Amino acid sequence: MKRRAFVFGGLSTLASFQHSRDVKADGHTGRVLILGATGRIGRFIAETIRSDGYTVRATTRNVDRAKQRIPGDYEWVQADVRDPRTLVEPLRDVDYVVSSIRSSQWVGGYNPEFVDYHGMQNLVDAAKAAGVKHFVLISTATSGPQVDQSKNPAKNYVRYFKTKGEEVVRTSGLSHTIIAPGRVPEEPGGEIPFILLDRKDYYVSIIKAGDVALAALDALTNPAARGKAFGLRNEPSVALGHWRTQYAEMPDR
């Protein structure tokens, strides 16, 4: 059962990333593998990271469909996290990994257990074998170890299996950052300030997709973001860039 149709919009909003104000244009180099680059958040992440100077290798289960829908100078590769064999080539010569995937079905072959949990295990194993420098996981506010989700059957235990996927990353030995947004409007970032949140302090929060992307970009190379898990919320009352000072307050949960 397909959960919903993918609606791709906002090409012009992606382009406006170039004009956002909360950007440190460090002009990095290196190759970033982005899983979920066709997704609602992942496409903002892909464009933000590419605009910073990295080479972006973007995965999809259907390269032809992705190229038609998503403009951008990306190395498109086919990968399905359920099948470890499809992850070997995509990870060749990759410096960093960002995972912004989620199960595309509640029941069936692409359910949360197979994608968000076992798929994450496959991806982490492959990333370790490839020797990547840092792994960024985009998870969700409604999952995480701060709440026991093991008895929550909603949407075929998606919150539980996403929490298990996080645990795989957290215990992997990989340098990692876990970003757990709440509600995510598909809008560019960098204009309205935002803050980082300890996950025990919130359940639902609103953060623009472009701001999730800024945090993902920063996490690739900022030592302060290593071993941290946090949510984010747009917060007009603080200064732009305030979030960059908050990592020390964030735990790894």
Ligand SMILES: NC(=O)c1ccc[n+]([C@@H]2O[C@H](COP(=O)([O-])OP(=O)(O)OC[C@H]3O[C@@H](n4cnc5c(N)ncnc54)[C@H](OP(=O)(O)O)[C@@H]3O)[C@@H](O)[C@H]2O)c1
């Ligand atoms: N969007 C939100 O409002 C929101 C809010 C809070 C948290 N989140 C979290 O943010 C992350 C991204 O969410 P999203 O809404 O951007 O996702 P989405 O729009 O539903 O896109 C899902 C992505 O996952 C990929 N994918 C699905 N199954 C896969 C598989 N077996 N192997 C490899 N890739 C697979 C899809 O790629 P192809 O279809 O191209 O293969 C697609 O790019 C998730 O962890 C989600 O829980 C999202």
